[in-house]
Amino acid sequence: MNVRKLSLEDEIFMFINNSFLVVFFLMVFYPILYIVSASLSSTDAVMSGEVWLIPVRPTLKGYAAVFRNNSILIGYGNSLYYTVFGTILNLFMTIIAAYPLSRKDFKARNVIMFLFTFTMMFSGGLIPSFLLIKNLNILNTRWAMIIPVAMRVWNVIVTRTYYQSTISNELLEAAQLDGCNDLKFMWYVVIPLSKAISAVMVMFYAVGHWNSFFNALIYLNEKKLYPLQIILRDILIMNSIDTDMLMDPDAQSEMLGLRELLKYALIIVASMPVLCLYPFVQKHFVKGIMIGAIKG
């Protein structure tokens, strides 16, 4: 790029352009900053609306209340469980679905591809799926959070596209000449050569599991199995907090305030795992979207 002096028209345009970006940036950034500040402020500051920009009379009371709450901790543990085991299964299923479908010499590929993509456009619906889970006898078990979402067709297509563009035919032919069969080729060549797409998939699926809410709502009805998102709904949206969770006797008088403070702290704590991984997640997600954008 050669640096030129901008004309007046371009100056004005760039001013409008950048102002628009700044305004949108502030619109997204300010609520996030506000939540962080509110979660660290004192209860009366939150209640009286004194918090505008930075924490007012900083305390960690909100966070303390979060970590003293049993159902939040159980939910946190459950969500970790579903995320870790769910994602392992997802990765396995996605790879073994994507690899055969990436092979141009695989005759059944078009039929299977059609069967897969059709499910993205049409589904049996809520009740038939629910009845299936019920008939499989996995209602209200940990399986119900993992098996029904074992694989996403969209992710299979993205992975398949990646394989098609990175694993060359020559590589396969050379391996076959050396007596390598398809299973071995997938295990020893394809998977090690495509760690990037596997990372993308792990991110996609893990964030999906961590944030998923509706399956737990319909498939689970025991508190000890609830993932964090259900607990979050009870506290943030239904506004129901067990009074025993506010065990601190001094807190009784300012219970209402602590409840609001806890909500802000909870928003931060619940989003922490994803946001900690965020720089990593962001990079891989962008990559995943790019691959998905190349029509396979």
Next chain:
Amino acid sequence: MVMGRNIEAIKRNVYRDIKKNYQLYLIVLLPLIYIIVFKYYPMYGAQIAFKDFVATKGIIGSQWVGLDNFRRFFKSYQIWTLFKNTLSISVYQLIAGFPFPIILALALNNAQNLRFKKLVQTTTYIPHFISTVVIVGIIMQFLNPRFGLINSIIEYFGGEPVNFMGSPQYFKTIYVLSGIWQNAGWGTVIYLSALSSIDPELHAAAIVDGASIFKRVIHIDLPGILPTVVILLIMNAGSIMNVGFEKILLMQNPLNLRTSEVISTYVYKVGLASPMGNYSYSTAIGLFNSVVNFILLVIVNQIAKRVGETSLW
């Protein structure tokens, strides 16, 4: 005769392929079973829409009632409200939300300061990764009539606090604006990648001809991303009957139900949320919705094919 020979030939071909590629068939078997059991079996189960489903009799054994469930839905007094809400929320979202990432991507693409660009991108992507439950929680905190941020601002300027979540007239706007807040930043990713593949020669030539930045945006950048825009518009238009079910369900309360009840939340409530869930009736409404959706997707894709030579398949 000819048909018979063809089928024989196909059979022989398939048999030969299975013999040659049996390992590939083996590898794909588990995903295939998964798809058949968890995606196709429910489609088969959707036949209870035409039956009077009784759990003890099962899907097959329940009595056939034909189109009774559909008739009941079309005669019910809620149907027009459901349609109106579903369509108006998604059209509102499409009109207000769809152009936003495009404008944002074009603006980001023009930004010359790379650190500034990166900062805007990184920040505006964040909300996309926050769960729906937390987003709705944030909305409710901010709009809280007693100590929410928005009402604090209103009171600061001397206004009266408003119970936003309890007022049906605000529901759609809250839904759409919070959606833009959450997803507009992330929505730019795909457009930015399309913009980066535009040939820089085009811009160089236009600069020589004395074209302003604005003119280049209109005549080079915009046409360059048009195929992407069309594809995304197809996908959005095709799912117009599928509004963000989870978020709407979470945002609903008895006070705003008049404008917030949509087809998918109604399906859930009729079927699973009430103690005497009517499975067949709920499935019929859901099936009707899926079919309409599918037809829409096909029609929109046909239109796109004719107009822009781009399509989903």
